[in-house]
Amino acid sequence: MPEGHTIHRLAERHRKLFAGRPVAVASPQGRFAADAARVDGRELEDTSARGKHLFHHYAGGAVVHVHLGLYGKVTDGDGAPLPPVGEVRMRMANGEHWLDLRGPAACELLDPPRLDALLARLGPDPLDDDSDGGRAYDSIKGSGRPLMALLMDQSIVAGAGLIYVTESLFRAGLPPTAPGARLSRRKWQAIWQDLRVLMRAGVAEGRIDTVRSAHTPEAMGRAPRVDRHGGEVYVYRRTGQPCLVCGTPVRTAVLNARNAYWCPRCQRAR
Structure with missing residues (x-):
């Protein structure tokens, strides 16, 4: 989708x-x-x-x-x-x-x-300049549901799908299974701003790129990602491949009927 x-x-x-x-x-x-x-x-x-x-x-x-x-x-x-x-x-x-x-x-x-x-x-859209994400956090902060499920719930955050949710959680250092109730307002504001930056870049470029400049193919001397979705990502659909940050194999599991991807080292539960 x-x-x-x-x-x-x-x-x-x-x-x-x-x-x-x-x-x-x-x-x-x-x-x-x-x-x-x-x-x-x-x-x-x-x-x-x-x-x-x-x-x-x-x-x-x-x-x-x-x-x-x-x-x-x-x-x-x-x-x-x-x-x-x-x-x-x-x-x-x-x-x-x-x-x-x-x-x-x-x-x-x-x-x-x-x-x-x-x-x-619908929840607030990260691409809406007038939205600060506060309403989304009100739905997240008291929930025991996994963060991945919460962020993909369109009544909480409108527009973010599996790729953006997966990658924003990696960039935040949070496992997809962490309950929403453990997410601080400060951490949520960082995720919200990150989603806005990543999704705006997606609008401009027509593809999803989520890796920071230090982890691009050019910076790391690696081959570009080959995938029908295109774009450079950290963990999405990279099962078993080394994490671009720490080298740990990326894991995957089914969570809420969707495939979750994460690095067990970079996204340790806290």
Whole structure:
């Protein structure tokens, strides 16, 4: 599932391609047809993102909400779109550009009350300049749940997925199994600021890089990481490989139905 930086990048791109002009909206597949007809021909005023949720804001207050989930994909191009191939849930076009959405977990038109209800269910987004993460810490500080589970809970922190959570915990020196109740406010503020820095870099670069300058391939004289997710990381999907900091083999285990990765030396329980 795409992490929050990817959704913010999509919001920026869709704003660039479509905002400020009327947009033709259709649903070749048919599942979004009724809602598409309600915004077809309207001006797309703006786009936004919150966590892993993408929003298209149309004139008149209509908002199309998209959640890619595990299988959703967005493609776009210039000029007139070709005849649709496969299950295209939503197609947008304005004469100069087109966009196709396939396989999302959600593609729906929201009225203001439903939009407000959705936003209220989400925690603060590290990519939101107006958020300080305090509300997230209020949910973490009294919990016995593992930190990994807490940070991946979108009602606590919106947008951080398995890679960012795994890597931020490594950088903080905390094991993924540590209970939230043991996290100090000072340590949380450091994690929150780290997430903001890492995810902003992800928006800018279009990939997830979490290693500090001393641990890049160039600095260490090692080969770049080869993985379909790309980016240089400390422990994510590096099971059995030496930790880039101490050389201890990286461990993995299933935690809350997800694969957890950590260095048993750098992330010792305290």
